[in-house]
Amino acid sequence: MGVEIRVEGLTKSFGRQVIWQDVSLSIPAGEISVLLGPSGTGKSVFLKSLVGLLKPDRGHIYIGDRDLPYLPEHQLYETRKLFGVLFQDGALFGSMNLFDNIAFPLREHTRKTEAEVRRIVLEKMDLVGLMGAEGKLPGEISGGMKKRAGLARALVLDPEILLVDEPDSGLDPVRTAFLNQVFIDLSAQLDCTFLIVTHDINTARTVPDNIGLLYQRHLAMFGPREMLLSSEEPVVRQFLNASKVGPIGMSEEKDASELEAEAKMGLDSGKLPPIPPQQMPSNGLVRRGQHAPGAWCAAHGVTPPPGSFIDELGRNWVDEWPRYVASMQAGQAAGGAGVTPPGGPGFPPPAPGPGGAAY
Amino acid sequence: MTNESITPGGIGGSSPSGRSTSRRARRAGGGGGGAAALRKVSDGAVNVAVKEPGRFFALCLDTFRAIFKWPFQWREFIEQSWFIVSVTVIPTMLVAIPFGGILSLQVGGLIRQLGAQSYTGATAVVAIVREASPLVTSLLVAGAAGSAMCADIGSRKIREEIDAMEVLGINPLHRLVVPRMFACAFIALFLNGLVSVVGLIGGYVFNVMLQNGTPGAYLASFNAIAQLPDLLQAEFKAFVFGITAGLVAAYKGLNAKGGPKGVGDAVNQTVVITFMLLFVENFIISTLYFQFVPSKGM
Numbered sequence: 001m002g003v004e005i006r007v008e009g010l011t012k013s014f015g016r017q018v019i020w021q022d023v024s025l026s027i028p029a030g031e032i033s034v035l036l037g038p039s040g041t042g043k044s045v046f047l048k049s050l051v052g053l054l055k056p057d058r059g060h061i062y063i064g065d066r067d068l069p070y071l072p073e074h075q076l077y078e079t080r081k082l083f084g085v086l087f088q089d090g091a092l093f094g095s096m097n098l099f100d101n102i103a104f105p106l107r108e109h110t111r112k113t114e115a116e117v118r119r120i121v122l123e124k125m126d127l128v129g130l131m132g133a134e135g136k137l138p139g140e141i142s143g144g145m146k147k148r149a150g151l152a153r154a155l156v157l158d159p160e161i162l163l164v165d166e167p168d169s170g171l172d173p174v175r176t177a178f179l180n181q182v183f184i185d186l187s188a189q190l191d192c193t194f195l196i197v198t199h200d201i202n203t204a205r206t207v208p209d210n211i212g213l214l215y216q217r218h219l220a221m222f223g224p225r226e227m228l229l230s231s232e233e234p235v236v237r238q239f240l241n242a243s244k245v246g247p248i249g250m251s252e253e254k255d256a257s258e259l260e261a262e263a264k265m266g267l268d269s270g271k272l273p274p275i276p277p278q279q280m281p282s283n284g285l286v287r288r289g290q291h292a293p294g295a296w297c298a299a300h301g302v303t304p305p306p307g308s309f310i311d312e313l314g315r316n317w318v319d320e321w322p323r324y325v326a327s328m329q330a331g332q333a334a335g336g337a338g339v340t341p342p343g344g345p346g347f348p349p350p351a352p353g354p355g356g357a358a359y
Numbered sequence: 360m361t362n363e364s365i366t367p368g369g370i371g372g373s374s375p376s377g378r379s380t381s382r383r384a385r386r387a388g389g390g391g392g393g394a395a396a397l398r399k400v401s402d403g404a405v406n407v408a409v410k411e412p413g414r415f416f417a418l419c420l421d422t423f424r425a426i427f428k429w430p431f432q433w434r435e436f437i438e439q440s441w442f443i444v445s446v447t448v449i450p451t452m453l454v455a456i457p458f459g460g461i462l463s464l465q466v467g468g469l470i471r472q473l474g475a476q477s478y479t480g481a482t483a484v485v486a487i488v489r490e491a492s493p494l495v496t497s498l499l500v501a502g503a504a505g506s507a508m509c510a511d512i513g514s515r516k517i518r519e520e521i522d523a524m525e526v527l528g529i530n531p532l533h534r535l536v537v538p539r540m541f542a543c544a545f546i547a548l549f550l551n552g553l554v555s556v557v558g559l560i561g562g563y564v565f566n567v568m569l570q571n572g573t574p575g576a577y578l579a580s581f582n583a584i585a586q587l588p589d590l591l592q593a594e595f596k597a598f599v600f601g602i603t604a605g606l607v608a609a610y611k612g613l614n615a616k617g618g619p620k621g622v623g624d625a626v627n628q629t630v631v632i633t634f635m636l637l638f639v640e641n642f643i644i645s646t647l648y649f650q651f652v653p654s655k656g657m
Contacts, residue, residue, distance in 0.1 A: 048522070051525075051526050053522050053525060053526065073530075077528045077529075077530065078528070080525070080526055080527070080528045081528045083526060085523070085526045087519045087522065087523055088519070089518070089519070091518060091519035091520055091522065091523035092520070092523075093515075093520055093523075093524075094514075094515070094518065094520065104527065105527045105528075108527065108528070108529055109527075109528060150523075153527075
């Protein structure tokens with residue numbers, strides 16, 4: 001069962017350079033959240049603050065009921081055991097082979113026998129598709145393999161919170177899609193709280209339950225996926241559609257003359273694209289954190305853009321959802337899946353996620 | 360950070376706005392130029408004089424606390440000790456032999472001019488056991504062991520291994536720094552002994568074979584002046600040097616930033632800072648030694 005992360009009024013600066021200020025958000029337990037933002041807006045700094053590697057200037061980070069920045073050292077180390085963190089390039093220990101890297105947390109924090117350690121490590125390596133690479137050193141493998149090994153290491157202690165820093169950087173789109181499916185399946189299996197920092201718009205549109213956007217030293221918006229994907233807020237809309245039209249320029253912010261020129265040329269961001277259906281677990285489990293498609297829009301009286309929630313087989317997931325849940329629950333009782341989730345049957349999925357073709 | 364290096368003007372797509380942005384930046388820079396430069400200088404001075412030493416002492420205190428945490432990392436300690444031995448032993452011997460020789464040559468020559476040739480053995484005690492061997496040890500500990508240690512920790516830091524370790528709930532001071540610091544001190548003790556022995560042999564050979572001294576006079580005068588505290592203070596120095604070198608290397612390594620160049624800078628600073636600290640410590644310990652331990656009467 002995941003833990004809620006509540007951030008209140010968080011401010012961080014390096015010297016005179018303010019990274020972000022007054023960031024307040026609450027990452028719901030057991031749900032997948034994605035944090036977006038242009039390069040250099042301090043997403044990684046935010047992630048590092050959440051695990052207490054960097055101390056914020058002001059504000060609170062509540063992990064359950066513990067206020068992380070103000071914990072004494074031994075409690076901080078205790079609290080960190082709740083976390084699994086996947087760093088940008090895996091951050092594997094260069095002097096150990098992959099097996100020892102992944103076994104490291106188990107050997108440090110548990111009293112498991114070597115046979116048990118071996119069983120768990122191989123299970124996690126299988127999960128991330130690294131079987132047979134146990135004896136390799138981190139220097140001998142590719143960036144994508146390092147990332148997957150880092151994920152396996154983050155998973156061995158069955159964390160309550162998983163923080164993932166740019167899972168897609170340096171990874172090909174197929175592997176990114178696989179990794180996204182792994183995240184979804186893990187979320188269904190472990191029920192842990194996910195926070196993924198990414199630049200990949202496809203990931204941001206199809207994977208999470210919640211999306212947050214950091215822009216210009218502030219949290220521009222944080223909320224359910226449907227809220228941001230149907231938002232007309234210029235920054236949110238520009239970023240989530242990877243468009244050149246909007247307030248974000250090459251150097252973070254376009255100035256007035258640029259925006260004027262844009263308006264003169266008649267450039268306009270046009271209609272919002274449809275909201276793609278969310279990627280679903282392929283392991284026959286139902287994610288407890290998952291919201292019903294269209295629920296947020298219906299509750300807030302927002303009409304989703306036309307064509308939303310329709311997968312590549314033409315099924316409308318707003319209608320499909322109750323049947324899917326019922327069949328999954330029946331399937332869980334009987335030991336098999338009923339309706340095929342979007343993204344294809346079974347793991348690995350044949351295509352890079354639902355709606356992937358649209359972008 | 361990357362945003363600052365990319366100006367819109369540089370991209371070329373929208374030149375008028377690019378120019379306006381850079382003009383704005385220039386104006387902002389020009390207005391507070393003098394004050395900003397002054398602030399930069401004073402910041403730098405404060406940093407060097409107060410912040411850096413403060414952070415270093417904070418690290419020392421944290422490391423001291425981490426010493427008493429169970430369990431001690433024996434494996435790491437032994438591996439690091441062996442590593443330090445492997446990078447220092449041969450250079451130490453190669454430095455110690457000419458060092459012993461040169462001291463005999465210089466001091467022996469001087470003593471002969473003063474007409475006290477039979478006391479060359481005694482000068483070897485003062486020169487080699489009391490001073491030269493801790494100095495040679497400090498050179499090797501700082502130059503070989505400290506730099507290697509800093510490079511190791513620094514490269515781990517920039518690969519985010521240290522962060523990963525902390526996130527996994529493991530204190531890097533306890534896990535990495537404490538065993539390295541003790542390994543450095545432990546090996547420094549032996550290095551000091553090695554330099555003393557090799558240096559004395561070198562001095563003896565030089566004195567007896569090249570300067571026509573007699574073995575008996577060398578040994579007799581050596582025994583007349585040498586006392587056990589000479590060796591003990593040298594060993595004490597070596598221990599302190601080892602701890603200092605380990606701590607400076609850890610401090611610089613753990614604060615390395617900015618990629619491979621950052622590690623290079625950290626190693627460079629480690630060597631320089633360690634040298635300075637060790638020479639100051641050497642001076643202080645020698646002074647105290649002469650104040651509190653009476654010389655042997657003849």
